[in-house]
Amino acid sequence: MAFDFLVPVNDKLLAHCELLPAQALGNKIHKHTSKDGLPEMAKASFAIIGVNESRNAFEKKTEKLNLFDIRLQLYKLMTGNWNSSIIDLGDIEEGEAVTDTYFVVRKVVAELLEDDVIAIVIGATQDITYPTYRAFDDLRNMVNLVSVDSRFDFGDNDELISSHSYMSRIITDQPNNLFNFSNIGYQSYFCAQEELDLMERLFFDSYRLGEISSNIALAEPVLRDANIVSIDLRSIKASEISMSANFSPNGFTGKEICAIARYAGISDKVNIFGVYEADNTPQSYQIIAQIIWYFIEGHNYRVKESPYVKTEDFTKYIVPTDADDLIYHKSNLTNRWWVEVPSILSSHNKSNLAALLPCTEQDYLDACNQIIPERWFKAYKKGFN
Numbered sequence: 001m002a003f004d005f006l007v008p009v010n011d012k013l014l015a016h017c018e019l020l021p022a023q024a025l026g027n028k029i030h031k032h033t034s035k036d037g038l039p040e041m042a043k044a045s046f047a048i049i050g051v052n053e054s055r056n057a058f059e060k061k062t063e064k065l066n067l068f069d070i071r072l073q074l075y076k077l078m079t080g081n082w083n084s085s086i087i088d089l090g091d092i093e094e095g096e097a098v099t100d101t102y103f104v105v106r107k108v109v110a111e112l113l114e115d116d117v118i119a120i121v122i123g124a125t126q127d128i129t130y131p132t133y134r135a136f137d138d139l140r141n142m143v144n145l146v147s148v149d150s151r152f153d154f155g156d157n158d159e160l161i162s163s164h165s166y167m168s169r170i171i172t173d174q175p176n177n178l179f180n181f182s183n184i185g186y187q188s189y190f191c192a193q194e195e196l197d198l199m200e201r202l203f204f205d206s207y208r209l210g211e212i213s214s215n216i217a218l219a220e221p222v223l224r225d226a227n228i229v230s231i232d233l234r235s236i237k238a239s240e241i242s243m244s245a246n247f248s249p250n251g252f253t254g255k256e257i258c259a260i261a262r263y264a265g266i267s268d269k270v271n272i273f274g275v276y277e278a279d280n281t282p283q284s285y286q287i288i289a290q291i292i293w294y295f296i297e298g299h300n301y302r303v304k305e306s307p308y309v310k311t312e313d314f315t316k317y318i319v320p321t322d323a324d325d326l327i328y329h330k331s332n333l334t335n336r337w338w339v340e341v342p343s344i345l346s347s348h349n350k351s352n353l354a355a356l357l358p359c360t361e362q363d364y365l366d367a368c369n370q371i372i373p374e375r376w377f378k379a380y381k382k383g384f385n
Helices: 011-017 069-076 098-114 126-134 166-172 191-202 209-214 214-222 254-268 282-299 359-366 374-382
Strands: 044-051 086-092 119-122 143-148 178-186 205-208 228-232 272-276 313-322 327-329 337-341 353-358
Touching: 011 178, 011 209, 011 214, 011 359, 044 254, 044 282, 069 282, 086 098, 098 119, 098 126, 119 126, 119 209, 119 282, 126 143, 126 166, 126 228, 126 272, 143 254, 143 353, 166 178, 178 209, 178 214, 178 374, 191 205, 205 214, 209 214, 214 254, 214 353, 254 272, 254 282, 272 282, 313 359, 327 359, 337 359, 353 374
Parallel strands: 044 086, 044 119, 119 272, 143 178, 143 228, 178 205, 228 272
Antiparallel strands: 313 327, 327 337, 337 353
8 A cells, every 4th residue: 555655644743732832833734743643534634744765856956855944834824714624644655766756656646646635745856746747647537737837848868767757758658548638837048949849739838937927817717727837946937935046037027936836725626736946944844834834725615507507697698700600607606717618529519518718807807809819729629628
């Protein structure tokens, strides 16, 4: 059983929790301990897992990620008005080979998915996204992955998987379960033109840092449709988190990355939320803790809604265009928008209803001016489902 490889939470952390206020997260989280073993998972909403594997780091790590201090900062935070049950399963340490670590990550996350528990993964390097993606192999046909990253992380076909090339493995390995990949926050000077061309050819979505920073709400519909969210902390500006050479002077602010995490939590499709590539600095520990806090906070505001389930809760808008009629739905409860996308691949749409793509009100207004939204066009070309 994969859970046998999990290392319990450090006893020193348990002792520290006794000194915290009753309202602190450290006293609300059910922990994997050496004394009591694994916590009950039947009613858990979230499971926190640390993964201390860094042998495939692009920039070699000189020391292990300090998961102790990350937890210390997380446990200190106060709980919100939440109904969620949180468990901390402890850590997955390095296996004999990197593939052994990947195997354990995949099995642990797959079991959590089967139990309908959201996995919160704190990893040393972002290549851990790959085994979390593979956890869906036996559970779901197609997966949507959103990466918050300054790079696309494509590598050469013959390059070994690393934190800068794991996306190539996800795209090329069989079985290929990836339906859509979206990047939030890429910075052009870190991305080769060939990578941008590949994103276009595969009809993937990408949003420059400047686009999102000027209107953070653009990230919401992208995250609303995600199954996996992978955050590379190097997408945050160096002055906000660390003065390490691995971080750029340009990037998201702490406020912006926490807003993105909250949007991810609000999405009712996100099953895996990963935070990777931290340096061992006090600022890093705090920002990781706050990112996770905002993700859990967002989850407690989730509203499961669909124009096809409760039509009375939605207003339907039909926009005639030169190509076809675009049909939009606006929620009267949350003011969120969706647009119908006729599926090219009918086998992916057994209900005979058009697929729904999350969008913004601006997409609707653009369509009224005969401007076809780019995300709609890409989804249409792929046969969105």
